[in-house]
Amino acid sequence: MLTRKVHVCNFIVLNLLLCSFALAQEGPGLGVPATPEQVAGWDISIDPEGENLPAGSGTVAQGEAIYDAQCFACHGQNGEGATNDRLAGGHGSLATANATKTVGSYWPYATTVFDYVRRAMPFSQPGTLSNDEVYALTAYLLNINGIVDETTVLNAETLPLIEMPNRDGFFWSAEVR
Amino acid sequence: MSDSDNPVDQIEAVAANGLLHRRAFLKTGTLLTAGATFLTAQAAPPELDAWSKVPGRPPEAYGNRSEYESDVVRLPGFSPPALGAGASRTPHGSLEGMITPGALHFERHHNGIPNINPDEHRLLIHGLVDRPLIFDLESLSRYPLVSRIQFLECSGNSRLLDADQPVDGTAQSIHGLLSCSEWTGVPLSILLDEAGVQTEGMWILAEGADSSLMTRSIPMSKVRDDAIIAIYQNGERLRPGNGYPMRLFLPGWEGNTSVKWLRRIKVTAGPTMTRDETSKYSDLRPDGSARLFSFQMGVKSIITSPSGQQTMRGPGLYQISGLAWTGAGRISRVEVSADGGRTWGEAELPGPVLSKALTRFRMPWRWNGGPALIQSRAYDETGAIQPTRTALISERGTQFNYHNHAIQTWLVSANGEVSNAYS
Numbered sequence: 001m002l003t004r005k006v007h008v009c010n011f012i013v014l015n016l017l018l019c020s021f022a023l024a025q026e027g028p029g030l031g032v033p034a035t036p037e038q039v040a041g042w043d044i045s046i047d048p049e050g051e052n053l054p055a056g057s058g059t060v061a062q063g064e065a066i067y068d069a070q071c072f073a074c075h076g077q078n079g080e081g082a083t084n085d086r087l088a089g090g091h092g093s094l095a096t097a098n099a100t101k102t103v104g105s106y107w108p109y110a111t112t113v114f115d116y117v118r119r120a121m122p123f124s125q126p127g128t129l130s131n132d133e134v135y136a137l138t139a140y141l142l143n144i145n146g147i148v149d150e151t152t153v154l155n156a157e158t159l160p161l162i163e164m165p166n167r168d169g170f171f172w173s174a175e176v177r
Numbered sequence: 178m179s180d181s182d183n184p185v186d187q188i189e190a191v192a193a194n195g196l197l198h199r200r201a202f203l204k205t206g207t208l209l210t211a212g213a214t215f216l217t218a219q220a221a222p223p224e225l226d227a228w229s230k231v232p233g234r235p236p237e238a239y240g241n242r243s244e245y246e247s248d249v250v251r252l253p254g255f256s257p258p259a260l261g262a263g264a265s266r267t268p269h270g271s272l273e274g275m276i277t278p279g280a281l282h283f284e285r286h287h288n289g290i291p292n293i294n295p296d297e298h299r300l301l302i303h304g305l306v307d308r309p310l311i312f313d314l315e316s317l318s319r320y321p322l323v324s325r326i327q328f329l330e331c332s333g334n335s336r337l338l339d340a341d342q343p344v345d346g347t348a349q350s351i352h353g354l355l356s357c358s359e360w361t362g363v364p365l366s367i368l369l370d371e372a373g374v375q376t377e378g379m380w381i382l383a384e385g386a387d388s389s390l391m392t393r394s395i396p397m398s399k400v401r402d403d404a405i406i407a408i409y410q411n412g413e414r415l416r417p418g419n420g421y422p423m424r425l426f427l428p429g430w431e432g433n434t435s436v437k438w439l440r441r442i443k444v445t446a447g448p449t450m451t452r453d454e455t456s457k458y459s460d461l462r463p464d465g466s467a468r469l470f471s472f473q474m475g476v477k478s479i480i481t482s483p484s485g486q487q488t489m490r491g492p493g494l495y496q497i498s499g500l501a502w503t504g505a506g507r508i509s510r511v512e513v514s515a516d517g518g519r520t521w522g523e524a525e526l527p528g529p530v531l532s533k534a535l536t537r538f539r540m541p542w543r544w545n546g547g548p549a550l551i552q553s554r555a556y557d558e559t560g561a562i563q564p565t566r567t568a569l570i571s572e573r574g575t576q577f578n579y580h581n582h583a584i585q586t587w588l589v590s591a592n593g594e595v596s597n598a599y600s
Contacts, residue, residue, distance in 0.1 A: 027320040027367045031302070031310030038311070039303045042441055045382055045392060047449045074258065084259055095465030099576045106467075107456050116452035119390040123259050123288060126388045170459065173470040176396050 046115040050160030053114070057155035058136025060143040066133050067140050070122045079103070079144050084123070088144040091165065104145025108170055110162040113138045114154075135159070188541070191522030194515035194549050197541040199525035202496070251281055252349050261289025261388075264331070265418075266353020269481045273498065275535045276326070277356035279411050284418040285331050285354060287389035287453075291438055295422040298386065300406070304444035307373030314422045317408055320363040324409075325428065327533045328357040328502045330474050332431035332458060332579040338566055339575050343597045348484035351585070351597065355500075357535035360426050362407035365400050369444070378444040382451070383425045386440035393434045394448035395427065399472070403428050406439060429504030429533040430472045431580070433458055463574035474504035475582035476563050478511055478538070478555035489593035492546035497524075501536045503557035510556040511538040517550035517586065517600035518565065524553070549589040550600045566599060 046052050067079075075081060079088030079102070090100030103113055118134045120126050129137070139154040147162065148154075189198040242249075249271040255263025264285040267277055277283075284290075295314045303309035331354035337344045338351065369381075374397070381400055385391040395404070407415065407426040415421040420437030427434050433453060448454065448470070460468040478501035483489055501508045507530055512521040524538040538553065555563045564572075566583035588598035 027363070027371055029371060030316035030319060031308070031312055031368065031371050032316075034301055034303060034309035034311045039301065039309050042301050043303065043443065044390070045384065045443060045449050045451070047445065047447070083256065084262075094461060094467075095463065097575070099461055099465075101456060101461070103456075107452075109450050109455065112450055112452050112455055115449075119392070120288065120388075120452075123262070126288065126390070169465065170455070170467050170469050173468055173472065175472050176470045 044115075044119060046111045048109045048111050048160070050111050050156060053111070053156035053159060054131045055156065056131035056135055057153050058132050058134070058139055059153050060136075060139045060148070060150045062133075063136035063138070063140025063143075066129075066137055070125075070129075071137070074123065079141065087141055091146075094166070094169065102145065103141050104147060104165065106166050106169070108164055108167050110138065110142060110147075110159055110164055113141055114159060117141075192514060192516070192520040194520075194547075195543040195545055196513060196515050196520075196522040197543060199523055199540055201541040249281070251283070252353060253284075259288075261286055264354060266349050267356050269348040269352060269355070269479065269500065270484045270487060271349075272481070273537070275357055275500070275529070275531075275537050276411065277358060277535075279358070279413065279416050279419070282356040282358060282410070282416065282419055283329075283331065283354045285333075285432065286387065286418070287391050288387055290417045291387045292417070293386060293422060293438060298422055298438075298440070300423065300439055300441070302368060302372045302442045302444070304382075304442075305375040305378035305446065306369070306444050307375065308371070310368070310372045312368065314408065317363050317406060317423065320367060322361050322409075323364060323405060324359055324361040325405075325533075326357065326359045326529075326531050327426070327428045328355065328474075328535045329426075329432045329435060330355040330502070332433060332471070332474070335477075335479075335581040335583070335585070336578060337597075338581050338583055338585060339570075339578065341575075343599050345485075346597045347486045348479060348481045351485065352479045354432070355502075355535075357502075358410045359412065360405065360407040361409035361412075362405035362423075362426060365404040365406055365425070365442075368406070369400065369442075372444075374444055377446045380445045380448055382441075382443040382445055382449045383434075383436040383439060384441040384443075385420075385436045386438040391433075391436060391453060392449065392451040393436055393454055394445070394451065395425075395434060396470075397444075399427060399430070407435075427472075429474060429506075431458065431474060434472060458579060460573070460577040460579050462577065471580055472504075474502070475580060476503040476505065476508075476555050476557040476561045477501070477582035478508075478553040478563060479585060480513070480551055480553050480587055483551070483589060483595045484587055485595055485597050487595045489544060489589060489595065491593065492544050495542045495544055497540040497542050497551060497553075499524075499538050499553050501526075501538055501553070501555040502534065503555065503559075503561065504533060505557050505559045505561060506532045507558045508536040508555055509558045511536075512554045512556075513538075513540040513542075514552045514554070515542060515549045518552050518554075518584070521554065544589065546591060548591055550598060551587050551589060552584050552600065554584055 074084040090102040090105035093100040251265035253265040334354035424437040480499040482498040511524040524540040569583040586600040
């Protein structure tokens with residue numbers, strides 16, 4: 001029994017050594033502290049609660065004018081789709097053999113529309129839209145999908161309150177549940 | 178030579194329609210010479226070849242391959258006007274072994290390949306951390322580096338198998354969004370420890386510096402497990418199309434999560450629900466619901482030789498060759514069928530068999546010149562088995578669009594032509 005205890009102890013000591021060795025892996029500490037101003041300038045991501053939404057606002061009518069000038073060529077009239085993704089319609093199609101995934105029929109969060117348009121659109125000139133213009137385009141895209149009416153004004157307070165039709169249409173993979 | 182004298186006929190058959198024991202080539206030294214051969218004595222030159230009688234070229238600064246191999250190229254696909262939102266596919270039908278050359282590694286971009294000056298590129302780590310930090314390529318190069326040979330597969334790979342009728346495709350056009358490299362980089366956990374992750378920090382958001390500023394949310398558990406910031410690929414700096422100068426690399430996970438041109442990591446409490454993890458890269462089910470965060474790539478294999486649009490040169494001995502992989506770890510077994518999945522024989526895994534890497538398999542096959550439906554089926558160390566296409570579709574429908582890891586069939590016709598088929 002004594003021998004066995006020694007073995008167990010050795011095993012524990014060995015594990016501790018291995019653990020401390022693994023934990024000891026660290027870097028040379030070369031990260032340069034980022035200032036709050038630097039972080040604010042880089043951080044453009046918007047989560048479903050609307051955290052980090054910027055100041056500004058936009059209307060459906062303003063969004064329609066911007067859409068017709070800058071989005072129409074790739075996404076078609078009223079978001080019907082052209083050379084690139086269809087953005088409107090497709091409601092009720094997801095359980096059919098011709099599922100049509102659009103902002104209105106599929107996207108679970110309105111905040112994602114703002115985040116994505118601001119970071120990636122228009123495709124040939126991303127990053128050129130003002131925050132007001134992105135709010136306006138988001139309002140227009142939600143309007144042509146029948147989610148908001150034409151009098152809607154979107155801003156940091158109103159956008160996160162919008163409930164998308166397919167909000168409950170998603171479930172998480174067992175990998176992350 | 179009569180059939181009875183042919184050593185090929187004495188090799189143990191392991192499945193129907195000509196599949197031989199996986200070690201047949203090793204068992205019988207004469208087997209290769211006994212098979213059909215196309216090299217005739219008359220074809221050989223009578224004396225030294227021309228290239229043996231003149232001085233060759235001087236050494237090259239950056240190597241080029243033989244001019245006779247110039248048709249082995251990626252297959253780029255994109256549609257105007259969004260030229261940058263495209264992909265290029267690895268020519269698996271022309272490659273062997275497990276490593277994909279950097280110049281042939283598949284690409285998938287969301288707004289083109291940025292021309293990044295590494296001296297000006299910065300990586301910011303912030304969010305739920307005690308100390309927001311900025312890194313550059315030079316500083317990352319001084320951290321402890323790890324190197325691993327691992328596959329990368331786009332979750333849209335093999336999507337063509339969703340089609341109602343078999344497309345006229347190749348190993349490249351159907352399965353080319355798959356590659357395998359040695360990736361060298363810094364474990365992300367080291368950098369996060371330096372920044373000091375707060376207890377609520379259960380996810381990260383990774384953002385690229387391309388003009389789509391592509392973003393994905395990743396659970397902290399994966400970051401702690403094996404995530405690296407890769408800065409070398411097959412020994413050289415990353416190719417621009419694969420994220421130069423730095424990319425996230427998440428072994429075994431859908432390629433889109435290994436965000437290229439990495440510029441920002443934000444530690445968050447939950448997923449940010451970006452466009453590329455909700456409206457894209459989500460698996461739509463027949464009932465209209467959709468699964469988010471299907472990260473790990475399923476157990477899968479493909480036959481690369483013979484494969485679609487290749488031509489067999491008459492009956493005789495061949496070596497079926499292919500690739501197997503799984504996001505769960507190591508491949509444990511690969512089987513091959515030459516009769517559309519009715520009988521199976523175990524393939525040879527000549528090695529190395531590495532975790533989350535492409536694993537080469539080979540199988541001797543005596544093709545009798547008749548039609549044959551050849552398939553491969555992979556098993557992994559967790560016990561998972563690659564499903565048939567029928568089983569996958571009956572479970573998921575045909576609209577899921579991502580993560581198709583079904584068994585695929587090549588039809589070898591009597592005239593030797595190989596084509597994609599359903600079995």
